Amino acid sequence: MPTLNNLSENEKSAPATKPLAQLLATVNNDLAAGMLSPQVMNDPDVHAAELDRIFTRCWVYVGHVSEIPEPGDYLLRYVGEDQFILARDENGEFQLMLNHCAHRGAPVCRAEKGNASHFRCPYHGWIYKNTGQWNGAPARARAYRKLEPEKWGLQKAPHIDTYHGLIFACLDPDAVSLREYLGDMAWYLDMTFGLHERGMEVAGEVQRWIVPGNWKSGGDNFSGDGYHITTAHASTQEIGVAGDLQAAVAGVKLVELENGHGVLVGEATGLPGLGALDYPLEVAETFDLDRLTDDQRKFAEQYSMIGFNVFPNLSMVQTLAPGERDGEFIRYMSLRQWQPQGPAEFEVWSWPMVVAAAHQSDKDASQGASVQNFGAAGLFEQDDTVAWSGGPGVGSSPFARRFMKLNYQMGLNGMSDHEVVSDWPGPGLARTTGYGEFNQRAFWQHWRDVLADEH
Numbered sequence: 001m002p003t004l005n006n007l008s009e010n011e012k013s014a015p016a017t018k019p020l021a022q023l024l025a026t027v028n029n030d031l032a033a034g035m036l037s038p039q040v041m042n043d044p045d046v047h048a049a050e051l052d053r054i055f056t057r058c059w060v061y062v063g064h065v066s067e068i069p070e071p072g073d074y075l076l077r078y079v080g081e082d083q084f085i086l087a088r089d090e091n092g093e094f095q096l097m098l099n100h101c102a103h104r105g106a107p108v109c110r111a112e113k114g115n116a117s118h119f120r121c122p123y124h125g126w127i128y129k130n131t132g133q134w135n136g137a138p139a140r141a142r143a144y145r146k147l148e149p150e151k152w153g154l155q156k157a158p159h160i161d162t163y164h165g166l167i168f169a170c171l172d173p174d175a176v177s178l179r180e181y182l183g184d185m186a187w188y189l190d191m192t193f194g195l196h197e198r199g200m201e202v203a204g205e206v207q208r209w210i211v212p213g214n215w216k217s218g219g220d221n222f223s224g225d226g227y228h229i230t231t232a233h234a235s236t237q238e239i240g241v242a243g244d245l246q247a248a249v250a251g252v253k254l255v256e257l258e259n260g261h262g263v264l265v266g267e268a269t270g271l272p273g274l275g276a277l278d279y280p281l282e283v284a285e286t287f288d289l290d291r292l293t294d295d296q297r298k299f300a301e302q303y304s305m306i307g308f309n310v311f312p313n314l315s316m317v318q319t320l321a322p323g324e325r326d327g328e329f330i331r332y333m334s335l336r337q338w339q340p341q342g343p344a345e346f347e348v349w350s351w352p353m354v355v356a357a358a359h360q361s362d363k364d365a366s367q368g369a370s371v372q373n374f375g376a377a378g379l380f381e382q383d384d385t386v387a388w389s390g391g392p393g394v395g396s397s398p399f400a401r402r403f404m405k406l407n408y409q410m411g412l413n414g415m416s417d418h419e420v421v422s423d424w425p426g427p428g429l430a431r432t433t434g435y436g437e438f439n440q441r442a443f444w445q446h447w448r449d450v451l452a453d454e455h
Helices: 002-006 009-013 020-032 044-054 178-182 185-193 216-224 234-238 245-251 294-302 360-374 379-388 390-396 398-403 438-452
Strands: 060-064 073-079 082-088 094-098 113-115 118-120 127-129 134-136 159-163 166-170 200-202 207-211 253-256 262-267 303-310 314-322 329-340 346-355 429-431
Touching: 020 044, 020 438, 044 329, 044 438, 060 073, 060 082, 060 200, 094 159, 159 178, 159 185, 166 178, 178 185, 185 294, 185 303, 216 253, 216 262, 216 303, 216 314, 216 329, 216 379, 216 438, 234 245, 234 379, 245 262, 253 438, 262 438, 294 303, 314 360, 329 360, 346 360, 346 379, 360 379, 379 390, 390 398
Parallel strands: none
Antiparallel strands: 060 166, 073 082, 073 113, 082 094, 118 127, 127 134, 159 166, 200 346, 207 346, 253 262, 253 429, 262 303, 303 314, 314 329, 329 346
16 A cells, blocks of 8 residues: 555564654654554553643633623533632632542532632532632531641632733742743734734634544644645535635745644735724724734734634634625624543534624624534534544554555645745735645644653
């Protein structure tokens, strides 16, 4: 079979399944040649290492400030596969607490959302404030008269911070700050969430559904896969939901950033009725572009955000949909997260996001378009998740593990049409077309490097 030509003689005779350290060494060598072992898409040892080394060390998105606006508001959220309580305490501060009682580990909160000043364990009745502090137990004077409350609160994330309303947490006490972790990605978050003092807000409820795939498929795709849209989403052009997809791929800009982050940018359409960043004029007129730098204002005139992935598992997609009237366009956004549930399954979380200062009718139209296209039964969403379901199959196949490599060569050694954008107004390395897999290779390289660090 042709893929045998990609393997050395040692690889052809090696065991199908490589131990983690050997696999990571192979990934490091393969990425330089634009290849990737399918084993990374479905392996229990890889998955365990991801939970231990990626989700406990990286800054992970856990929610938006608009979801818990009042003191006492809380939500159940996940970092990796661990369930946490995300709460706004009585002082308005954000807290992220492991949803397990310090007594016997029972969950202390069983409602997905609500408002509470305290959480009481249903097993033995231990009580915790919404700061995580231990606050009492039944018959305390008889049962726990010498217990030290400051030592027995809920386990809290050592770091929690926000950027333009996005709430992130990190479980590593020695982690760098959120701003340092984001690096140049923050510049593009400014262009997405920082266009008005009030920023963006969640419209309605977060949508959730299970996908038979590996969580990294989402990060891989949204970090910079412009190439798939002409095939996977061809039907959306046929029914008039999307425009010329070939032209879109040719015009998209792939922006490669450090720390495994990646961005997709489109050229401004210049369509009537649209303003800065391809927002409808009535929405764009609410923006305070004086908040931006000169380079960011130049970007807002020439380009529009399409998507990104903040490593490891926070993505965004933003584009136009036809409105109800001829010549009318709606700009919509879906903020999404790929929540791992084992190596062969993940849960998609999708937040429809709207401009907080926009008129309610614009918010409603944007939310509707977001759900229609990237909700659980979304027109685009179904295309992607069907394709991603192949990851666990090829990843667990002994035949594929031994003889097959996944191809990531687009953009290497003259393989495709692209150039570096010489006058790019923003940070990062931008390319002129969507015919490249630079961002995906950077995603996988950072994934490999984080996993290889055993500290």
